[in-house]
Amino acid sequence: MSKNGNGHKKYAPFFGCLISTKHSQFEAAVRRTMPKLGAELVDLEGFSCCPDPIYYKAADKLDWLTLAARNICIAEEAGLDLLTCCSGCTSTLREANHTLKHDAELRGKVNARLKIIGREFTGTIEVRNIAMIIRDDIGYDAVAASVTRPLENFRVAIHYGCHLLKPGAVMAVEDPAQPEILQRLLAAIGATPVWQTKHLSCCGTACQNEDMKTEIMRDNLAEFAALDVDAVGLICPTCFDQYDLGQLQISRKYQTKYEMPILYYFQMLGLAQGFTPEELGLQRHKVSAKPALAKLGLS
Amino acid sequence: MVKVSFAFKSTIDAMIGGAGHSLCFQCGACVGDCPAAQYSTRFNPRQIMLDAVLGLADRLVTEDSVVWECTNCDNCFDHCPQDVRPVEVILALKNMIHQAGLSPKNVAPLLHSVATTGCTVAVSELINRRRRELGLPELVRPPVDELQKLLGDKKS
Numbered sequence: 001m002s003k004n005g006n007g008h009k010k011y012a013p014f015f016g017c018l019i020s021t022k023h024s025q026f027e028a029a030v031r032r033t034m035p036k037l038g039a040e041l042v043d044l045e046g047f048s049c050c051p052d053p054i055y056y057k058a059a060d061k062l063d064w065l066t067l068a069a070r071n072i073c074i075a076e077e078a079g080l081d082l083l084t085c086c087s088g089c090t091s092t093l094r095e096a097n098h099t100l101k102h103d104a105e106l107r108g109k110v111n112a113r114l115k116i117i118g119r120e121f122t123g124t125i126e127v128r129n130i131a132m133i134i135r136d137d138i139g140y141d142a143v144a145a146s147v148t149r150p151l152e153n154f155r156v157a158i159h160y161g162c163h164l165l166k167p168g169a170v171m172a173v174e175d176p177a178q179p180e181i182l183q184r185l186l187a188a189i190g191a192t193p194v195w196q197t198k199h200l201s202c203c204g205t206a207c208q209n210e211d212m213k214t215e216i217m218r219d220n221l222a223e224f225a226a227l228d229v230d231a232v233g234l235i236c237p238t239c240f241d242q243y244d245l246g247q248l249q250i251s252r253k254y255q256t257k258y259e260m261p262i263l264y265y266f267q268m269l270g271l272a273q274g275f276t277p278e279e280l281g282l283q284r285h286k287v288s289a290k291p292a293l294a295k296l297g298l299s
Numbered sequence: 300m301v302k303v304s305f306a307f308k309s310t311i312d313a314m315i316g317g318a319g320h321s322l323c324f325q326c327g328a329c330v331g332d333c334p335a336a337q338y339s340t341r342f343n344p345r346q347i348m349l350d351a352v353l354g355l356a357d358r359l360v361t362e363d364s365v366v367w368e369c370t371n372c373d374n375c376f377d378h379c380p381q382d383v384r385p386v387e388v389i390l391a392l393k394n395m396i397h398q399a400g401l402s403p404k405n406v407a408p409l410l411h412s413v414a415t416t417g418c419t420v421a422v423s424e425l426i427n428r429r430r431r432e433l434g435l436p437e438l439v440r441p442p443v444d445e446l447q448k449l450l451g452d453k454k455s
């Protein structure tokens with residue numbers, strides 16, 4: 001939030017590689033819905049990849065921290081908190097911010113490198129996932145108040161994914177074993193959240209063993225399918241790929257056909273605020289969103 | 300025959316997040332909720348910590364190392380009573396594997412893409428067109444020279 005805020009909430013959005021390229025429909029959903037919650041998104045120039053918390057971090061943690069710190073510096077220089085919309089970016093930028101604020105030795109090493117480009121990590125801003133910002137700064141009531149078309153009788157299976165919540169001490173969003181943030185967000189738009197602790201499963205994307213990855217995906221999809229829901233709701237583009245594209249892969253490999261629409265939370269919020277499915281890029285998904293839209297009387 | 304490397308401990312201790320392995324008392328609390336352990340016949344975070352403590356470099360720092368089966372879910376980070384942060388030790392091992400030139404084939408292209416474009420995804424005309432259709436602002440590349448200066452000679 002900007003410090004000279006007088007009630008007006010400003011954030012620097014960090015869309016990241018996946019959302020800004022392959023899943024720009026999610027960016028559109030965030031850009032359309034946030035102003036209706038009284039939040040202003042201020043675009044800053046110069047962000048790179050967060051960088052990726054799986055392979056970039058696996059190659060060299062110091063490079064990973066340094067590039068993350070450079071992104072954080074851009075927001076520090078503007079005096080704005082970072083708003084992340086992808087759980088991967090949340091993981092990298094929140095962890096890097098946390099580590100560099102608390103570990104003087106690493107901060108020294110990273111700042112020695114940042115000095116070459118005339119930047120310095122000073123630890124003056126927060127990095128928060130968009131869901132956390134809504135919970136803490138905006139409030140569920142403001143979400144409910146922005147709704148013109150509640151998603152009534154719309155059952156949504158929640159997939160939390162890993163990096164909104166874990167590691168608990170770094171993310172500090174909720175108790176990672178008993179979260180409620182996504183249930184509350186869905187209830188605020190009139191939808192019916194369907195949730196079991198099993199939904200805390202990992203989507204499996206980061207595993208390098210392709211067979212394991214497919215088996216994890218298959219089992220999670222079977223769980224969702226057994227719930228008799230209209231859609232699966234999530235907040236991470238990586239989990240999205242795993243279940244959207246993943247359903248096609250599973251159909252080919254196991255001859256089990258699923259047709260479960262996978263929706264990003266802000267697309268659902270957008271529908272509830274009266275935006276059209278096209279404005280939210282809902283025609284772009286591999287698994288058609290039409291059955292879900294038909295249920296909402298929108299097709 | 301299993302070979303113990305005595306140099307291994309000082310190497311992993313010097314990696315970011317690597318030193319945690321020596322706090323492990325082998326309780327197994329990291330195993331129950333580990334998706335990789337559940338789906339793999341050979342992955343076990345407790346065993347990986349033990350191998351690290353014992354300095355079994357030949358089992359850990361190899362081209363087909365089991366560590367790449369980890370899904371990075373962070374469950375073990377939260378469950379370990381000793382604050383070992385097994386996932387961070389595993390990532391430190393991956394850093395060692397990468398330094399040894401043995402990381403999986405998809406790693407180098409990703410690093411190259413970030414160092415030369417700032418992004419992991421190649422931006423195609425289709426991507427730009429879809430952004431225009433949604434009324435989104437044009438994608439602007441970050442100053443790549445800044446990234447390259449930060450990465451020094453590792454910008455490959």
Ligand code: SF4
Nearest residue numbers: 323324326327329379
């Ligand atoms: S939970 Fe921690 S102490 Fe226990 S076996 Fe796993 S790494 Fe070791």
Ligand code: SF4
Nearest residue numbers: 333369370372373375
């Ligand atoms: S981060 Fe890796 S080792 Fe830890 S619980 Fe998850 S899959 Fe297992």
